[in-house]
Amino acid sequence: MQHFFNFIVKYQYFLLFLLLETFAFSLTIYNNSYHKSVFINSTNQIAGGVLKHLNNFESYIDLKLNNQLLLKENTELKNKLEFLKTQKATVLDSSYLPFDQKYKYLSATVIRNEFTKLNNYLTIDKGTLDSVKIDLGVINEKGIIGVVNNTSKKYATVISILNQKSKINVKLKKTDYFGSLVWDGQHYNILQLIDLPRQALIHVGDTVVTGGQSTIFPLGIPVGRIQYIKTNNNYYTKIDIKLFNDMSAIGHVYLIINKDSNEIKTLENTDNIEHH
Amino acid sequence: MSLFGYAQPMIYILFILIYPITNNRFVFLILSFLLGLSIDFFSNSGGINAAASLFIAYLRLPILKMISGRTEFDPVLFNIKSMVFSRQVSYLFILILIHHYIIFQLTYFKFSALQSVFTFTLFSSVFTFILLLFLSSLFINKKR
Numbered sequence: 508m509q510h511f512f513n514f515i516v517k518y519q520y521f522l523l524f525l526l527l528e529t530f531a532f533s534l535t536i537y538n539n540s541y542h543k544s545v546f547i548n549s550t551n552q553i554a555g556g557v558l559k560h561l562n563n564f565e566s567y568i569d570l571k572l573n574n575q576l577l578l579k580e581n582t583e584l585k586n587k588l589e590f591l592k593t594q595k596a597t598v599l600d601s602s603y604l605p606f607d608q609k610y611k612y613l614s615a616t617v618i619r620n621e622f623t624k625l626n627n628y629l630t631i632d633k634g635t636l637d638s639v640k641i642d643l644g645v646i647n648e649k650g651i652i653g654v655v656n657n658t659s660k661k662y663a664t665v666i667s668i669l670n671q672k673s674k675i676n677v678k679l680k681k682t683d684y685f686g687s688l689v690w691d692g693q694h695y696n697i698l699q700l701i702d703l704p705r706q707a708l709i710h711v712g713d714t715v716v717t718g719g720q721s722t723i724f725p726l727g728i729p730v731g732r733i734q735y736i737k738t739n740n741n742y743y744t745k746i747d748i749k750l751f752n753d754m755s756a757i758g759h760v761y762l763i764i765n766k767d768s769n770e771i772k773t774l775e776n777t778d779n780i781e782h783h
Numbered sequence: 784m785s786l787f788g789y790a791q792p793m794i795y796i797l798f799i800l801i802y803p804i805t806n807n808r809f810v811f812l813i814l815s816f817l818l819g820l821s822i823d824f825f826s827n828s829g830g831i832n833a834a835a836s837l838f839i840a841y842l843r844l845p846i847l848k849m850i851s852g853r854t855e856f857d858p859v860l861f862n863i864k865s866m867v868f869s870r871q872v873s874y875l876f877i878l879i880l881i882h883h884y885i886i887f888q889l890t891y892f893k894f895s896a897l898q899s900v901f902t903f904t905l906f907s908s909v910f911t912f913i914l915l916l917f918l919s920s921l922f923i924n925k926k927r
Contacts, residue, residue, distance in 0.1 A: 538829025
């Protein structure tokens with residue numbers, strides 16, 4: 508026992524280092540397993556509060572620009588509404604069904620936006636009190652932004668599409684070939700399309716939209732245009748996509764709640780159990 | 784802040800580099816850890832900055848000994864400001880390089896991305912180094 512205490516006293520500096528380093532590493536490992544970044548993140552009250560105050564100040568500067576964007580979106584929606592009104596009569600006559608809305612939208616403000624790192628996150632000012640949940644899709648008027656990965660009462664963090672952990676199901680607008688959207692960490696407005704089947708014919712300028720194969724994003728939310736294609740033996744080795752969105756300037760966002768997501772997930776789970 | 788897509792300077796480590804070596808080393812170790820952790824606190828990076836900051840805080844004295852070519856020095860008389868400029872530069876750059884390497888290796892979290900890790904480390908280290916040279920000239924009092 509005496510030797511043991513001598514050992515501790517002799518190496519106390521190194522042991523303190525080892526202890527703290529182990530703690531830091533376990534936080535890192537914990538954070539890298541998806542959905543488990545628990546207590547050191549910016550959804551907590553202190554960091555969230557500080558970020559919100561900073562954002563309040565910044566939003567005054569951008570007020571004019573944001574108003575214009577919202578006005579533009581309003582106009583577009585009004586036009587769509589008018590268009591639907593003309594359609595309504597014919598639809599209702601032929602088959603009168605109660606319209607069941609599948610997706611619901613929540614609005615939120617980004618109080619912190621990262622885009623320069625390899626793993627970027629956004630913090631938004633809505634949390635579980637506003638019925639924000641993990642795995643909700645986040646978009647704005649121009650296209651997709653990310654997926655909610657952590658929530659507290661009043662705030663939530665979003666895994667940006669500019670993150671090594673992000674992999675989003677997308678498809679070509681023209682054809683029904685599906686692929687995945689990932690980021691190589693280089694330019695914040697250029698992402699990569701992978702896992703596209705070799706028989707899919709693509710051209711520079713083709714539009715890419717969300718695939719709707721997951722319960723997170725509905726089908727057809729705009730993503731970007733193909734900017735660069737590199738092939739080798741008829742295989743696509745690199746496909747760059749220029750985003751419609753400017754990931755460095757994101758203010759107001761919408762969260763998508765899929766009302767059927769629980770139902771779909773339960774169904775998929777029971778299927779798996781029966782097959783195995 | 785990002786430059787040319789690769790360089791991401793991290794100037795907060797100036798604290799670790801210029802903290803007086805005469806002060807309590809246990810306090811220094813804990814302060815460096817908390818500094819890194821507070822950066823992680825705001826940037827959702829787990830414990831990456833805490834791990835890297837703690838590591839260079841621990842390595843600082845051995846590297847200082849190596850660079851100054853002395854096995855022992857009197858911590859009361861010794862002063863980083865009193866070193867030759869070339870030694871100051873290598874002291875700064877070696878510690879920045881180690882710190883940034885740990886940061887980017889842990890960020891990518893896999894060994895298959897070595898090329899990207901090295902590119903990021905090199906570009907960012909040069910950038911941080913240049914910024915810290917300016918900053919340290921502001922903060923370190925040259926009068927003796």
